[in-house]
Amino acid sequence: MVALAQTPPSAERLRAVDGFLTEAWADQARHDDRLRGLAVDVRFDRGVAHLSGEVADPDELRLVRDRVGRLAGVLAVWCKVRVGGRDPVVVDLGCGPTKQWSGNLGLDIYPAPGVNAVADLSRSLPLADDSVDVFFAVHILEHLIDFLPLVDEAHRVLRPGGVLHVMSPWWGHVNAVADPTHVRLLDVQTFKGICLQRPPGTPRWYPLHAGCDGASIFADLTPVPPDADPPPESHLSRFFA
Structure with missing residues (x-):
């Protein structure tokens, strides 16, 4: 190898x-x-x-x-x-005791000092349609056997122009497998699949940015309507093979 x-x-x-x-x-x-x-x-x-x-x-x-x-x-x-003049509504998914910013709304399956609402992220989110500007999913997707339902829920809840920020361990780094609670391995190309390779009728995303620093992968995704044009190849080539 x-x-x-x-x-x-x-x-x-x-x-x-x-x-x-x-x-x-x-x-x-x-x-x-x-x-x-x-x-x-x-x-x-x-x-x-x-x-x-x-x-x-x-x-x-x-x-x-x-x-x-x-x-x-x-x-x-x-x-x-x-x-x-409006403050953004920012939600931390699976925040635990520490949110990305103190004013964020924190959701987690377990109660903790930083958790504003207890919610099972593998099920529907307790949030209204088109009600959130920014989601943070920092070190959460790798803990879910199937994270696509959560991604779909984020699509439902985000306002037009909203952003889902993802950070997860890169599959090629030891951190991806060192934690026994990690059940999924991710790569930048995972987000190419989310944005471009899902079946017709499923929520569609536009990749604003994606990157890897050798330990973690990052992706900034914004929801798009079903009839939107696909991202241009010149844009995708910046991030995906």
């Missing part, structure tokens, strides 16, 4: 990459007239871009997301941006 060559970057290299990304974004924001004046703060942490601030409409947020995501080295673009 051929050994896998990809290894996670060191903490020192990750800090260097974050420094590069900070400088690259500042330079881009200065020279792109469309970005100048937008009140969005972009912070990089281990290759993940964290967006906060406020924009007037969803198109402005989509522009910032797209421009940040085009920087080499960005693994994911995580957003908590007010749009049109």
Whole structure:
């Protein structure tokens, strides 16, 4: 068997990459007239871009997301941006005691200090249609024998333009198999299958971003209607084989 060559970057290299990304974004924001004046703060942490601030409409947020995501080295673009004066509704799936941001709504099967509502994530979510702007599924999908029902539920609950942020262990890293509660192995290509290879009539997703740092895989997905055009090949080629 051929050994896998990809290894996670060191903490020192990750800090260097974050420094590069900070400088690259500042330079881009200065020279792109469309970005100048937008009140969005972009912070990089281990290759993940964290967006906060406020924009007037969803198109402005989509522009910032797209421009940040085009920087080499960005693994994911995580957003908590007010749009049109409204705070986003952000839900942490399987959050346990620690949520990604303290103001998020936390759902988990077990009660804990960070859990706002107890819910079995393998069943329907106790949330209304079109009621959430952002879902975090951080280190949760690998614990579910079949995670597609949860992905479908996220599609139902997300508002148009909403985003599902996924982070899971990469199948080629020891972390994927070291935890005996992990029952699924994931790769970036898993999200190609979710977006492009599911049967007709199932919920459809557009991949905003996908990446792997050698230890974890990341995916930012947004729901699209059944009659939407498929993503262009030029976009997919950035992420998928």
